[in-house]
Amino acid sequence: xxxxxxxxxxxxxxxxxxxxxxxxxxxxxxxxxxxxxxxxxxxxxxxxxxxxxxxxxxxxxxxxxxxxxxxxxxxxxxxxxxxxxxxxxxxxxxxxxxxxxxxxxxxxxxxxxxxxxxxxxxxxxxxxxxxxxxxxxxxxxxxxxxxxxxxxxxxxxxxxxxxxxxxxxxxxxxxxxxxxxxxxxxxxxxxxxxxxxxxxxxxxxxxxxxxxxx
Numbered sequence: 001x002x003x004x005x006x007x008x009x010x011x012x013x014x015x016x017x018x019x020x021x022x023x024x025x026x027x028x029x030x031x032x033x034x035x036x037x038x039x040x041x042x043x044x045x046x047x048x049x050x051x052x053x054x055x056x057x058x059x060x061x062x063x064x065x066x067x068x069x070x071x072x073x074x075x076x077x078x079x080x081x082x083x084x085x086x087x088x089x090x091x092x093x094x095x096x097x098x099x100x101x102x103x104x105x106x107x108x109x110x111x112x113x114x115x116x117x118x119x120x121x122x123x124x125x126x127x128x129x130x131x132x133x134x135x136x137x138x139x140x141x142x143x144x145x146x147x148x149x150x151x152x153x154x155x156x157x158x159x160x161x162x163x164x165x166x167x168x169x170x171x172x173x174x175x176x177x178x179x180x181x182x183x184x185x186x187x188x189x190x191x192x193x194x195x196x197x198x199x200x201x202x203x204x205x206x207x208x209x210x211x212x213x214x
Contacts, residue, residue, distance in 0.1 A: 011053060014049055014053065014108050014109060014111075015046060015049060015050075017108050017113065017116070018042075018045040018046050018048075018049040018104070018105050018108045018109075019042055019045070019046065021045065021104055021108070021116055021117065021120040022041045022042050022044065022045025022046070022101050022104060022105065022120075023038060023041065023042050023045075024120060024124060025041050025097060025100075025101055025104075025120065025123055025124060025127070026038035026039070026040065026041030026042055026101075028124060028127050028128065029041060029094065029097065029127075034094050035081050035091065035094055036081055036094050036097070036098055040098075041097075041098075041101050044074070044077070044098060044101045044102055044105065045101050045102070045104060045105040045108075046105065047102075047105065048070055048074075048101070048102040048103075048104075048105025048106050048109065049105040049106070049108050049109040050109070051070050051106075051109070052070070052105065052106045052108075052109025052110055053109045055109075056109075056110070070102055070106060071102070074098060074099055074102040075099075077098055078094075078095035078096070078098045078099055079095065081094045081095050081098065082095050097123070097127070100119065100123055103119070104116045104119055104120055107119070138193075139192060139193065140191075140192055141190055141191070142190070142191065142192065142193050142196060143188060143189070143190045144188070144189055144196055144214060145174070145186060145187070145188050145189075145213075146164070146186065146187050146188075146189060146199075146203075146212075146213065146214050147184065147185070147186040147211070147212070147213035147214075148160050148184065148185055148186075148203065148209055148211075148212055149182060149183075149184040149209070149210045149211035149212070150182070150183060150184075150208050150209050150210050151181060151182060151183075151208070151210065152178055152181050152182060152183040153208075156176075156183070157176060157183060157185040160185070160203070161173065161185075161187065163199060163202055163203070164187060164189050164199055167191070167195045167196075167198045167199035167202070168191055168192075168195045169189040169190065169191035169195050169196065169199060170189065170190045170191060171187045171188065171189045171190075172187065172188040172189075173185075173187055174186035174187055174188060182210070184211075200214050
């Protein structure tokens, strides 16, 4: 029997390493209750490893023939986890992780173990540290869009703009409009959640406001 059809110890080791490295990333995703968790990451890693091994075995002088298509296939898979919720796009990080896990699997399948291990360590460090950094930034630079609608009483909305400034929020004025006795305006404000709450509470207690989006 042709030994080319038998799985070698080296290939077994590649699959085990793919399970280990991609599984570590999957555990982090599972811990954060993301769409693509432990099982998904392991399957992606194993699939990429196997496709790369097969690409080398049956590439017939072009070892990248199958492997090059892994990137395209993973692109479709990653797009499936990206969705829009209200005014936010979610799933981008998960899609990127899927892409990287596939790359790790390809590196393992090609025999580049040090590169696969190193990238896994960097990915894990990034996924564990970045949430703390993002939270730190959000506590100081949270951005919100406000829209105020009220009956026009021969005055502009400058008073409300002053309220935003007094709440220690950095503002950018948006569109202001007057029509049929109704005046409306929008602003983008940046600051801490505490200062945003201070401004929102003040607006919610204003009886003159007809509508307030925040």
